[in-house]
Amino acid sequence: MNKSIARMGKITSILAGILLVCAHSVNLGGGEQGSVLGSLLVFVAHLLLVFAFFGLYTQQGDGNGLLGFFAMLLGNIGNIIVTAIVFVEIAQASGEKIDHVFSTPVTEPIYSFGPLLFVLGMILVGVSMIRGKVFPAYSGYLLLIGTIVFAAASVSGDIQKIIEVIGSLFTGAGFIVAGIKFEKLNAPSEFENSSVRGN
Numbered sequence: 296m297n298k299s300i301a302r303m304g305k306i307t308s309i310l311a312g313i314l315l316v317c318a319h320s321v322n323l324g325g326g327e328q329g330s331v332l333g334s335l336l337v338f339v340a341h342l343l344l345v346f347a348f349f350g351l352y353t354q355q356g357d358g359n360g361l362l363g364f365f366a367m368l369l370g371n372i373g374n375i376i377v378t379a380i381v382f383v384e385i386a387q388a389s390g391e392k393i394d395h396v397f398s399t400p401v402t403e404p405i406y407s408f409g410p411l412l413f414v415l416g417m418i419l420v421g422v423s424m425i426r427g428k429v430f431p432a433y434s435g436y437l438l439l440i441g442t443i444v445f446a447a448a449s450v451s452g453d454i455q456k457i458i459e460v461i462g463s464l465f466t467g468a469g470f471i472v473a474g475i476k477f478e479k480l481n482a483p484s485e486f487e488n489s490s491v492r493g494n
Contacts, residue, residue, distance in 0.1 A: 301477050304350015307343040308474030312467035314340035319463040323456045334385040341378040344470075345371055351430070351473060358427035366423045370416025376409025377476065417442040417466075424473070434472040441466030 318336030322329040352359055352367040359366075379398075387393045397406040417438060424435030444462035451458045 299396075300350060300353050303346055304354055305474045305477035307346040307350060308470045308477070310474075311340045311343040311347050312470030312474065314343070315463045315470070316460075316467040318368050319456075322407045323460055329384065329456075331385060331388045334381060336387045338378060338381045338385060341374055341381060344374050347453050347470060347474075348374065348416075348420065350477070351424070354477060354478065355427045357428050357430045359423060360426075362419060363423040363427065366416055366419035367415070369412050370420050373409055373411070373413025373416045376405060377413045380406060380409065414442055414446050421469070430473050434469045434476070436473065437465050437469030441469060 314336050316477065318333050318340055320333075322333030324330070348370050352363060374411055383393050383396050397403060421438035421442065424430045424438065425432045441464070442460045444458060444465060448455045448458035448462060465486050471486040
């Protein structure tokens with residue numbers, strides 16, 4: 296695999312994982328609407344996830360199969376929509392009224408189904424990582440658990456922010472572990488090193 300793509304996947308996976316944890320931790324003390332800083336960090340994290348998804352998909356290669364393809368497709372479509380939603384939520388955290396933005400006939404279905412696509416994509420990413428056996432299986436399990444916890448947060452009432460932090464810990468750890476693994480997967484093997492020395 297192209298080393299620059301591997302480097303991109305490594306850096307964006309690790310950074311996205313770290314930013315997700317930091318963002319939701321900051322939002323924990325930001326009230327019902329969250330904080331501007333926390334929302335901005337979530338926004339940047341989701342921007343990075345576009346490249347992380349692509350890097351993960353490329354790294355798994357033939358191990359993706361049809362499942363991995365749909366994981367990247369749905370995950371990225373959902374992620375891009377969520378990124379747009381978070382962009383508007385930054386304005387909300389700044390004190391602007393944004394309720395009308397998501398209530399038009401066009402934006403309401405996008406606002407409703409975009410996050411569901413992202414959740415479905417994340418679940419498929421986790422399953423494809425477990426089945427592909429390129430990345431450690433536990434990184435896929437971490438993504439699955441984190442995604443399910445995040446989904447549960449939306450119906451958890453007053454403790455939503457706390458549940459989101461817990462979900463971010465699992466999801467962030469999953470991306471960080473996968474990012475660290477990129478380096479090991481692309482390190483020259485002993486055979487390759489001996490071949491180079493022999494030449």
